[in-house]
Structures are given as structure tokens and as C-alpha cells.
Amino acid sequence: MAGKGTPATALLSKRGxxxxxxxxxxxxxxxxxxxxxxxxxxxxxxxxxxxxxxxVDGKLAVGVVPVTGQLDLKSLAAACGGKKARMADLTEAERATGYVAGGISPVGQKKRLPVVIDSSATGFDTIYCSAGRRGLEIELAPDDLVRLLGARVAAISA
Known part of the structure; x- marks a missing residue:
């Protein structure tokens, strides 16, 4: 996969x-x-x-939801133990994750942010998420993603 490596793919490989x-x-x-x-x-x-x-209450957090849905900000805030959530400023999101919009991966982010994965992910043997670049996706077991990220699983998709 020459030229396809990203911090996300590197971390997955490093952790086996x-x-x-x-x-x-x-x-x-x-x-x-x-x-x-x-x-x-x-x-x-x-x-x-x-x-x-x-x-979420002044701190960045990540929501991972199906592409067909929208992030339920109230549910994300609750899952993070917060009161109020709003979408982060694009520049702030890119700076914190180290990825560009449309290619933000939950894996291998520059800053380790709290992650909540929508509970619908657990209904699949594997799911797809961005590998850190537009046009590049990772397929992996949702349980592996949860463990790697120390993520919470909650119904956060509207």
C-alpha cells in the first residue's frame, strides 16, 4: 500500500x-x-x-455515526457526561485531529479525544470508517474500534 499510509493505518498495524x-x-x-x-x-x-x-461543554469530542444519519448532539453530550454540544468549528476539528474534513478518522488523531460510537455499529461484523484521507476507508470489527479508542457505545444517531 505504498503512498496509502496514514496515522490511522499505522496505528492499526502497530497494535496488530x-x-x-x-x-x-x-x-x-x-x-x-x-x-x-x-x-x-x-x-x-x-x-x-x-x-x-x-x-461538548467547551471540550472536543468525536461522534461516529452511520453516513445515512446525523449526529444527535444532545445524545452525544449525554454520552460524554456533558450538558450541551454543538458541532466544532471546522478549522478546530482539523487542527485537533490532524486530518482534513471528509477524511477525519476516529483512529490516529493528533489529540486523543473522547469518542462515542453509535450503537448501530455493533450490529455488523465489520464496519467502514475513514482511514484519514478522502478516498481511503478502513474496514474493521466495531469491537476492535471500541477497544482501541477506549470509546463509549451509545445511540447518538438521529
């Missing part, structure tokens, strides 16, 4: 976590990175997850 990397040609005109990924990989969109960064 079973995963597969899938690449596709990203169309810069695409309006939905997640739906584009699902279609390009021939996967049901509810099995492909997007990574969203939110501000």
Missing part, C-alpha cells in the same frame, strides 16, 4: 488490529463523502460510518 484498507477514486465534486464511499465500495450506507467532531 485486524483490518482491511479500501481505496477508491474520490470525486472532489461529491457533496457527501460518506455516501460516495458507500457507493464506491458497494456497501450499504448504514455500514459506513462518518467521524464528526463536536464541542
Amino acid at each position: 488490529i485486524p483490518h482491511r484498507i479500501h481505496s477508491y477514486d474520490h470525486d472532489p465534486r461529491s457533496e457527501s463523502y460518506g455516501i460516495e464511499a458507500a457507493e464506491a465500495l458497494g456497501q450499504p450506507p448504514e455500514r459506513v460510518f462518518k467521524t464528526l467532531v463536536a464541542d
Whole structure:
């Protein structure tokens, strides 16, 4: 996979976590990175997850939800033990994660942020999430993702 490495793929390899990397040609005109990924990989969109960064009571947190859904900010705040959440500023999200929008991975972020994964992920043997670059996805077991990130699992998708 020359030229395909990212902090996410490096961390998964370093920790010996079973995963597969899938690449596709990203169309810069695409309006939905997640739906584009699902279609390009021939996967049901509810099995492909997007990574969203939110501000929960003044601290950044990550919500991982199916690309077909939206992040329920109230549920994310509750899962993080907070009161109020709002989507993080794009620049702030990119700076904290080290990734660009549309390619933010929950794995291998620059700063270790609290992560909440939507409970629907546990209904699949494997799920897909960004590998840290547009056009690059990681397929892995949701339990492995939860363990690696020390993530919480909660119903956070609207």
C-alpha cells in the first residue's frame, strides 16, 4: 500500500488490529463523502460510518455515526457526561485531529479525544470508517474500534 499510509493505518498495524484498507477514486465534486464511499465500495450506507467532531461543554469530542444519519448532539453530550454540544468549528476539528474534513478518522488523531460510537455499529461484523484521507476507508470489527479508542457505545444517531 505504498503512498496509502496514514496515522490511522499505522496505528492499526502497530497494535496488530485486524483490518482491511479500501481505496477508491474520490470525486472532489461529491457533496457527501460518506455516501460516495458507500457507493464506491458497494456497501450499504448504514455500514459506513462518518467521524464528526463536536464541542461538548467547551471540550472536543468525536461522534461516529452511520453516513445515512446525523449526529444527535444532545445524545452525544449525554454520552460524554456533558450538558450541551454543538458541532466544532471546522478549522478546530482539523487542527485537533490532524486530518482534513471528509477524511477525519476516529483512529490516529493528533489529540486523543473522547469518542462515542453509535450503537448501530455493533450490529455488523465489520464496519467502514475513514482511514484519514478522502478516498481511503478502513474496514474493521466495531469491537476492535471500541477497544482501541477506549470509546463509549451509545445511540447518538438521529
